[in-house]
Amino acid sequence: MTAYIIRRLLFLVFVLFGVSILIFGLLSTFSPERRAAAYVTTPKQAENIPLIIQKYGLDKPFYVQYGKWVEQVADGNLGWSLVAARPVAQAFWNYFPTTLELNLFASPLVIIVGIWLGTMSGVHRDSFFDHSTRIAAIVGWSLPTFLFALILLMVFYGYLDMFSPGILSSDLSLWVANNPDKFVRYTGMYSIDGLLNGRLDITLNALSHLVLPVVTQVIVVVALLMRVMRSGMIEEMNKDYVITAKAKGADFKTIYKKHAKKNALIPVITVAGQLVALSMEGSIAVEVVFNRQGMGWWLAESATQLDMPVLMSVCMFVGLVFVTSNLIIDIMYAYVDPRIRLH
Amino acid sequence: METSTAMTAVQAHEHPRLRELKFTLARIFRNPSAVIGVVLLSFFIGVAIAAPYIAPPKYAHAPYKMPHKGFSPTPKAPSERFIMGTTSGQYDIFYGVVWGTRTAFKIGLFVVGIAGFVGITLGVLAGYYGGWFDEFLMRFVDIVWSIPLLVLAMTIVVAFGRGLENIMIALALVEWRWYVRVIRSEVLKLRNQEFVQAAKLMGVSDCKIILRHILPNSIYPVLIMGSMDMGSMVISASFMSFVGLGAPKGYADWGQMVALARNYIVGPSNDPLQFWYTIFFPGICIILFVLAWNLLGDALRDAFDPKLRRR
Numbered sequence: 001m002t003a004y005i006i007r008r009l010l011f012l013v014f015v016l017f018g019v020s021i022l023i024f025g026l027l028s029t030f031s032p033e034r035r036a037a038a039y040v041t042t043p044k045q046a047e048n049i050p051l052i053i054q055k056y057g058l059d060k061p062f063y064v065q066y067g068k069w070v071e072q073v074a075d076g077n078l079g080w081s082l083v084a085a086r087p088v089a090q091a092f093w094n095y096f097p098t099t100l101e102l103n104l105f106a107s108p109l110v111i112i113v114g115i116w117l118g119t120m121s122g123v124h125r126d127s128f129f130d131h132s133t134r135i136a137a138i139v140g141w142s143l144p145t146f147l148f149a150l151i152l153l154m155v156f157y158g159y160l161d162m163f164s165p166g167i168l169s170s171d172l173s174l175w176v177a178n179n180p181d182k183f184v185r186y187t188g189m190y191s192i193d194g195l196l197n198g199r200l201d202i203t204l205n206a207l208s209h210l211v212l213p214v215v216t217q218v219i220v221v222v223a224l225l226m227r228v229m230r231s232g233m234i235e236e237m238n239k240d241y242v243i244t245a246k247a248k249g250a251d252f253k254t255i256y257k258k259h260a261k262k263n264a265l266i267p268v269i270t271v272a273g274q275l276v277a278l279s280m281e282g283s284i285a286v287e288v289v290f291n292r293q294g295m296g297w298w299l300a301e302s303a304t305q306l307d308m309p310v311l312m313s314v315c316m317f318v319g320l321v322f323v324t325s326n327l328i329i330d331i332m333y334a335y336v337d338p339r340i341r342l343h
Numbered sequence: 344m345e346t347s348t349a350m351t352a353v354q355a356h357e358h359p360r361l362r363e364l365k366f367t368l369a370r371i372f373r374n375p376s377a378v379i380g381v382v383l384l385s386f387f388i389g390v391a392i393a394a395p396y397i398a399p400p401k402y403a404h405a406p407y408k409m410p411h412k413g414f415s416p417t418p419k420a421p422s423e424r425f426i427m428g429t430t431s432g433q434y435d436i437f438y439g440v441v442w443g444t445r446t447a448f449k450i451g452l453f454v455v456g457i458a459g460f461v462g463i464t465l466g467v468l469a470g471y472y473g474g475w476f477d478e479f480l481m482r483f484v485d486i487v488w489s490i491p492l493l494v495l496a497m498t499i500v501v502a503f504g505r506g507l508e509n510i511m512i513a514l515a516l517v518e519w520r521w522y523v524r525v526i527r528s529e530v531l532k533l534r535n536q537e538f539v540q541a542a543k544l545m546g547v548s549d550c551k552i553i554l555r556h557i558l559p560n561s562i563y564p565v566l567i568m569g570s571m572d573m574g575s576m577v578i579s580a581s582f583m584s585f586v587g588l589g590a591p592k593g594y595a596d597w598g599q600m601v602a603l604a605r606n607y608i609v610g611p612s613n614d615p616l617q618f619w620y621t622i623f624f625p626g627i628c629i630i631l632f633v634l635a636w637n638l639l640g641d642a643l644r645d646a647f648d649p650k651l652r653r654r
Contacts, residue, residue, distance in 0.1 A: 011485075018486030026502040138376070138641060142633040144578040146585055147601060147626050150608055158609035159616055277491040284493055285582055303497045304587045311498050319489040 001334075008327045012320075019319040020312075024066055027308050032058040035308065069312075079309025083301045088313050091298070097188030098167060098294030099283050104189075105210055106217040107279065114222045115268070118229020122264070123256050125234055133226065141223040145285035149216045153289065156212060163212050165291045169205050176202070213286045221278045228271050232264035239263075266337050272329045273322075280318060370646040380638030383631055391444045398441040407442055407595045409434040418607055418621045428620040431603045434593060436624050442595035443625065447632050450511055450580045451573035457515040459569055462522020467553060467561075469523070470530030481527075484520050492517050493579060500588045507590040510583050514576050521572075522565060529561035563647040570640035574633035581629055600625035 028035070036052040053059055057068055072079070076089060084091035121130040156162050167173070168190050176183045176190075186196050191210065194203030236242065237260050245255045284296035291297070295314065302310035334340045357365075371377050390397065400406035413433040421428040427436035469477040487495070492514075499513035533539060533556075542552050581598025583589055589599055601622060610617030 014482075015486055015489050018483075019489055022486060023498060026498060029502050135376075138637050139630075139634065142574060142630055142637050144581060144629055144633070146582050147622075147629060150601065150605065150622060151626070154608040154616070154619075154622065161615075280491045281493040288586060299494065299497065300586045303501050306501060308501075311501060315490055315494060315498055318491065318494050322491065323489045 001331075005327070005331070008330070012323050012327065015323050016316065016319060020070075020316060021066070023312055023315045024069065025062070027312065028062060028065065030308070034306070078313045081298075081302070081310045082307040083298060083305055083310065088309050091310075092313070092317075093188065095293060095295050095298045098292055099287065099296060101189040101191060102210065102213055102217060102283060102286065102292070102294065103279055105191075106214045106221070109214065109218045110221050110225060110275070110279075113218065114225030115229055115265070117222070118226040118268075119233055119256070119261055119264070121226070122230040122233025123237065123260075125237075130230075134230075137223040137226050140219050141227075143220060145216060145220045145282050146289050148220065149212070149286055149289035152212050152216060163208055165209075165212075165289075167206065167209055167292050168202070169209075172202055172205055209290075209292075213290045213292060216286050216290075217279065217282050220282050221275060224271060224278065225268065225275060228268050229264060232267045233260060236260040236264045266333075269329060269333050269336060272332075273326045276322060276325045280322070367646050371642050374642045374645060376638045377642030380635045380642065383635035384639065387444055387448070387632055387635065390441060391448050394441050394445055398435075398438045400442075407446065407590075409439045409442070409593050409595050411435065411593065416606075418604075418618045420617075421620055427624045430600060430621045431607060432592070434600075434603065436600065436620065439595045439600050440597070440624050440628055443597045443600065443628065444632075446507070446594075446596045447577050447628075450507075450514075451577050451636075453511045454514045454518060454576040454580075455569050455572045458518035458572070459522050459565065461515075462519040463526050463558075463562075463565060465519075466523040466526035467530055467557060470527040471534060471549070471553060471557060477527075480523070484523055487517065487520050493582070496579065497583060497586075497588065500583060505588050507580075507584070507594065507596060510580050510589055514579055518572065518576065521568060525564050525568060526561055529564060530557055533557055533560055563643075567640050567643045567647065570636050570643055574636035574640075577629065578633055597625040597629045601629070 032053045033049055035058050036049045036056070057064055078088035078092075080086075081088045081091045084094065086094075117133050121127075121133045124130055153165060157164055168176070176185075183193070183197050183199065183202075185193050187193055190206035191203050194200065194206060233256070237256065239260075242255055242260055245259060246252075280296075283294065284300055286292070287294045287296035288300045295317075298310060299314050301307070302314070372381075395406065400408075401410040402408055411433045412429070412435075415433055416431050418431055419425065419429045419433070425435050425437060427440065430436050430439070465480055469480045495517045496510070496513040499516055500509050503509040503512065539552060539556055542556060577597075580589070581596070581601065584596050584598030585602045585605075587602065590596055592599070592603075604618070604621035604625070607618035607621050609615055
């Protein structure tokens with residue numbers, strides 16, 4: 001097991017190296033002048049573009065530039081973000097908690113709702129419940145996240161005037177910005193910081209802003225989990241051990257809860273990586289539509305404004321998270337299913 | 344029982360492949376969701392083919408450019424002249440929806456076609472021959488795999504420049520990884536089976552083994568995935584258009600029409616849903632288009648899955 005984990009960690013380094021070469025290669029298709037513009041932070045500096053090209057070696061061969069970039073990253077310098085108007089590393093800590101908050105609330109819901117619905121429709125196959133959840137899953141799967149988010153916004157914000165976009169109401173966020181000594185941002189997540197600072201109103205306000213984004217994220221991601229759980233359940237319910245248990249007169253609930261469900265969960269773990277990827281993609285659309293300044297919003301904004309240092313760092317970060325979560329998933333897989341040996 | 348023996352007697356005269364195909368088709372159309380999917384798809388195909396007649400283009404050289412009457416940013420409600428109303432910038436929604444159908448097919452067919460062709464070719468070769476090529480390819484796929492589709496595709500679009508063509512290229516450049524993995528694992532299962540070994544011993548050329556034995560037996564999961572992808576690629580492309588990485592303003596593309604509607608999802612306070620038509624028509628088109636392909640893909644999976652097929 002340890003040897004396996006070490007090998008996978010080495011693999012992680014290899015993948016990150018590959019990703020950085022790939023993304024760096026893609027972004028170096030730009031002319032040196034355009035890439036130099038990424039370093040310009042004030043209008044005055046714009047006059048110095050030839051100097052910047054020389055200073056950062058933007059007209060040098062690919063491997064020289066790549067080496068320079070690696071050197072800078074090792075120094076902790078990820079470049080300057082145009083969109084955030086501050087260094088990338090600093091901006092990251094500003095945006096990351098918002099995305100984390102969204103997924104902290106959405107992921108448990110996805111798992112609970114998806115597994116429950118999948119189990120129920122698998123056990124009661126071809127019942128009315130099964131058909132309706134299957135149709136709902138296909139429709140949910142076909143709903144583009146951004147469109148669904150817009151429709152929710154139209155109905156709940158425009159028509160019912162219940163939930164508004166953003167992270168926090170404007171007067172509260174103004175108060176937080178003006179009173180950094182009274183409101184300490186421990187985690188960067190308003191819903192949790194409100195509790196830690198004893199400001200329940202801020203927590204409630206942040207939660208009310210989270211309702212629609214979380215609902216969107218859950219509905220779009222849950223369909224995949226549900227479908228896999230359902231087919232796993234059907235397969236297990238047709239197996240010999242279930243028939244044996246039935247013949248011995250075991251209670252139906254005990255059979256599917258204690259025996260079948262546990263085995264049906266194994267294939268679910270194989271799509272867990274896909275679920276992580278879906279959540280990452282979902283976060284982009286959700287944050288863009290609901291105007292939540294998180295990683296997804298930052299990425300979309302950077303893509304439209306050609307903010308290259310950000311694209312580079314976000315790709316690396318996303319790659320790191322994705323490969324690490326896949327490693328954890330594989331280890332979990334071996335833990336849950338003792339028939340699988342990792343070597 | 345009698346009828347079934349009579350049926351087998353008749354079927355015995357048919358070519359087995361033809362019989363299997365008939366069975367598969369019957370199995371597909373037993374599924375009501377497949378029927379809905381096919382009907383929806385036929386409707387979209389009809390609209391795409393008949394686009395020049397349903398909505399005659401104003402500019403013959405650039406039919407995808409939506410005609411607009413005036414420049415006012417405020418949408419106008421459906422009227423006799425514009426049966427679905429006009430969106431922000433006074434673009435005719437009906438025209439955009441009709442020609443957007445062609446754009447959607449263009450995106451889906453291009454992306455799935457290129458990604459499928461590249462993925463299948465590389466996957467079959469890697470799976471069949473193995474060796475250093477397989478090792479090299481799969482490590483490369485591992486690298487590309489570590490970034491979610493949308494993130495990588497957006498980065499590629501940025502590098503290549505904005506535009507619908509670049510969105511399609513970017514999606515194809517990312518999506519082939521799925522096809523490689525799926526078909527390779529199928530080929531690995533087949534490679535050492537007896538009928539393939541027998542063909543090899545009889546001196547059948549590799550090329551013929553791949554085309555006659557490996558491909559027909561491993562293509563079904565790819566077909567299912569291709570059908571689902573036709574929908575999901577349109578979703579990804581329309582999201583990138585929505586963000587502003589797509590075609591220039593006024594191009595008939597559902598994603599961009601949703602983007603034009605974005606500022607009008609909430610109307611004035613006395614009538615909050617006043618501009619419903621700006622988002623409803625392009626939105627329902629995206630949803631139904633994707634739904635059609637997903638229903639079809641779902642039915643294909645039921646029909647081709649050997650575990651469920653004969654039940």
